[in-house]
Amino acid sequence: MMGQLPLLGRIAARHLAGRRRQTLVAVSGVAVGVGFFLAVSAMMIGSQNDFIKTLIDAAPHIIISDELRSPHPQPGVEVHKGAAIDLRHYKVRNEVRGLRGWPEILRAVNAQPGAIGSPSLTGAITLRSGGREEALTVIGVDPSVEEKVSSVADKLRTGHLRDLESTQGGIIIGEEMAQRLGLGMGDVVGATSASGKSRSMRIVGLFKRGQSQLGPSAGYVLLREAQSLLGRPFIVNRIGVHLDDPYGAQPVARRLEMRFSYKAESWQERSADFLSLLVTRNVIMYSVVSAILLVASFGIYTVVSNSVTDKRRDIAIMRSIGFSERDLQLIFVFEGLALALIGIFAGWLLGYGLMAILGSLKFPIAGDNQYLPLDRSPRQYAIAAAASLLSGVIAAWLPARKAAKVDPVDILRGAV
Amino acid sequence: MNAILEAGGLSRNLPGTPPVSLVTDVSLAIQPASFVAIVGPSGCGKSSLLYLLGLLDRPSSGSLRFQERDMNSLDGDERAQIRLANFGFVFQFHFLLPEFTALENVLLPMRRLGRLPLPDARAKAAALLTEVGLGAKMDKTPDRLSGGERQRVAIARAIANDPVLVLGDEPTGNLDSQNSARVVEMFRALAHDQGRAVVCVTHDPDVAAAADVQISMLDGRISGTDVRR
Ligand SMILES: Nc1ncnc2c1ncn2[C@@H]1O[C@H](COP(=O)(O)OP(=O)(O)OP(=O)(O)O)[C@@H](O)[C@H]1O
Ligand SMILES: [Mg+2]
Numbered sequence: 012m013m014g015q016l017p018l019l020g021r022i023a024a025r026h027l028a029g030r031r032r033q034t035l036v037a038v039s040g041v042a043v044g045v046g047f048f049l050a051v052s053a054m055m056i057g058s059q060n061d062f063i064k065t066l067i068d069a070a071p072h073i074i075i076s077d078e079l080r081s082p083h084p085q086p087g088v089e090v091h092k093g094a095a096i097d098l099r100h101y102k103v104r105n106e107v108r109g110l111r112g113w114p115e116i117l118r119a120v121n122a123q124p125g126a127i128g129s130p131s132l133t134g135a136i137t138l139r140s141g142g143r144e145e146a147l148t149v150i151g152v153d154p155s156v157e158e159k160v161s162s163v164a165d166k167l168r169t170g171h172l173r174d175l176e177s178t179q180g181g182i183i184i185g186e187e188m189a190q191r192l193g194l195g196m197g198d199v200v201g202a203t204s205a206s207g208k209s210r211s212m213r214i215v216g217l218f219k220r221g222q223s224q225l226g227p228s229a230g231y232v233l234l235r236e237a238q239s240l241l242g243r244p245f246i247v248n249r250i251g252v253h254l255d256d257p258y259g260a261q262p263v264a265r266r267l268e269m270r271f272s273y274k275a276e277s278w279q280e281r282s283a284d285f286l287s288l289l290v291t292r293n294v295i296m297y298s299v300v301s302a303i304l305l306v307a308s309f310g311i312y313t314v315v316s317n318s319v320t321d322k323r324r325d326i327a328i329m330r331s332i333g334f335s336e337r338d339l340q341l342i343f344v345f346e347g348l349a350l351a352l353i354g355i356f357a358g359w360l361l362g363y364g365l366m367a368i369l370g371s372l373k374f375p376i377a378g379d380n381q382y383l384p385l386d387r388s389p390r391q392y393a394i395a396a397a398a399s400l401l402s403g404v405i406a407a408w409l410p411a412r413k414a415a416k417v418d419p420v421d422i423l424r425g426a427v
Numbered sequence: 428m429n430a431i432l433e434a435g436g437l438s439r440n441l442p443g444t445p446p447v448s449l450v451t452d453v454s455l456a457i458q459p460a461s462f463v464a465i466v467g468p469s470g471c472g473k474s475s476l477l478y479l480l481g482l483l484d485r486p487s488s489g490s491l492r493f494q495e496r497d498m499n500s501l502d503g504d505e506r507a508q509i510r511l512a513n514f515g516f517v518f519q520f521h522f523l524l525p526e527f528t529a530l531e532n533v534l535l536p537m538r539r540l541g542r543l544p545l546p547d548a549r550a551k552a553a554a555l556l557t558e559v560g561l562g563a564k565m566d567k568t569p570d571r572l573s574g575g576e577r578q579r580v581a582i583a584r585a586i587a588n589d590p591v592l593v594l595g596d597e598p599t600g601n602l603d604s605q606n607s608a609r610v611v612e613m614f615r616a617l618a619h620d621q622g623r624a625v626v627c628v629t630h631d632p633d634v635a636a637a638a639d640v641q642i643s644m645l646d647g648r649i650s651g652t653d654v655r656r
Contacts, residue, residue, distance in 0.1 A: 029526050331483055333536065423474070
């Protein structure tokens with residue numbers, strides 16, 4: 012049986028060579044389908060990856076904050092476990108804001124494999140300079156640890172996070188705020204907190220504009236600087252956690268929350284609405300792409316179907332010579348296969364070219380030249396090829412069955 | 428000598444109201460190395476009988492034995508295999524594959540059978556074409572050949588796999604008298620020199636005259652058998 016395949020393939024090739032124009036159209040259909048699939052999916056997946064990376068890196072992978080999702084159980088409920096006790100209108104004791112026992116939480120975080128925790132204290136202060144005032148959310152961090160946990164360092168236009176350590180009273184603020192206060196690098200600014208404490212600070216770094224996750228009115232100082240300025244010594248109200256595997260954030264967050272009852276929010280939970288948006292995007296992309304491939308397979312169907320009709324006489328000849336029904340069916344399936352393969356190869360080249368063009372486009376955004384994020388993984392080439400091959404073979408197989416059913420006697424009678 | 432092909436009470440009807448009888452109760456035996464002509468008026472069922480004998484069609488009733496094997500019990504693939512290895516067909520119209528050269532057309536049954544390695548098959552196809560006087564034209568496609576030349580290519584292709592039975596349906600029907608005479612001579616040689624059985628449906632008195640046995644048909648039945656040798 013296998014020995015027949017090259018012969019059947021040759022016959023298929025001769026048939027196609029005899030109908031060049033239709034062959035070209037069908038091949039172009041597949042090529043355009045594959046090419047645009049590659050270009051579109053490169054953009055969609057590329058931007059999705061970029062977007063997810065942004066989501067992941069926007070903030071620490073897990074944020075443990077000094078919030079409780081539900082109040083502590085009341086002593087009465089604790090004592091009589093399972094009893095039908097329903098307390099209402101009791102007064103919830105106000106938590107002293109801040110993570111109680113945070114060093115222990117931090118130790119627990121760092122004990123997780125691949126995890127680093129960075130404690131911080133956030134509070135509101137006011138910056139004053141030359142009669143101008145601006146409200147600032149100040150975040151006190153330990154620069155050497157915070158660098159590992161968040162991408163803050165990448166967002167600096169000038170200066171380094173570590174400069175907070177080397178400069179007494181150093182502060183990093185956004186470019187916009189500096190502009191509003193009429194200040195630049197190295198300038199001194201007055202800071203006042205709600206607790207009434209006041210001191211002068213020196214600007215050691217500036218954030219780039221348009222860092223929406225950071226907010227235009229956030230600033231960084233040393234953790235102990237924030238604690239003393241806000242009048243909350245030794246207090247930490249947030250622990251940011253970085254994981255080597257960000258996709259494992261959810262179970263880790265759940266475990267930490269179970270253990271310490273403070274709210275531990277993973278990046279997935281934080282961005283649940285965006286992630287569900289991505290699912291919709293993918294559904295749209297794959298349905299458009301399937302439609303393109305389906306249309307491409309119509310071309311193959313047309314060519315093979317016409318070929319079967321035109322070659323009824325040849326089919327009768329081959330059947331009388333002693334070719335089997337299966338042989339005839341295979342000849343026409345091979346025609347579709349050949350169209351699909353040539354189309355796939357041409358489509359790969361087309362897709363490669365389109366990606367090269369898309370990849371070279373520059374978009375000036377906020378003063379930086381940005382390029383389209385493209386996913387050029389071979390996986391997409393393989394998916395496009397597999398889908399086209401499958402739809403091409405099915406499109407050829409349907410009319411090929413008719414070839415097998417041609418009765419040579421009908422043709423011979425008609426011809427004589 | 429044992430008959431190579433034996434039909435017993437062979438009938439073929441087309442279902443319908445009323446049913447059409449193409450062939451009715453035909454019994455015959457074809458001997459090796461004999462040239463048999465089937466003659467009769469147009470529409471009497473000669474072609475229909477030939478399709479039955481050549482395993483291209485199945486009888487409605489009756490038996491058909493090739494080399495003492497019952498042919499009715501075989502499935503389509505087995506019958507195709509028997510045609511491939513043992514039968515050769517020549518039709519009124521040349522019936523060559525238009526995209527293939529004369530040589531490739533002759534090679535086709537050999538490659539499908541796969542008994543000979545390709546170089547040997549090529550050499551044999553070339554020899555067959557030279558034998559039918561087309562040694563210089565084997566690389567031409569059918570549209571570059573005359574009607575007589577195409578028919579000779581068809582004959583070369585029919586005997587490519589050394590069939591024991593060659594079946595012709597008015598093989599000279601489309602040829603002038605000179606080309607007809609040539610084809611008749613070839614058929615005679617296939618039977619007498621090469622020992623094949625040749626069964627040929629014909630209107631041509633010259634073909635009928637050259638045959639060893641002449642079977643006459645009328646209305647789907649055999650009306651007479653004339654053995655000359
Ligand atoms: N599909 C069909 N439906 C109805 N009648 C048919 C069909 N095919 C053949 N016939 C009839 O069957 C009869 C036998 O046909 P067949 O082709 O075998 O005759 P033939 O002897 O070969 O004639 P010719 O010498 O003209 O080739 C004819 O009368 C023909 O009209
Ligand atoms: Mg006839």
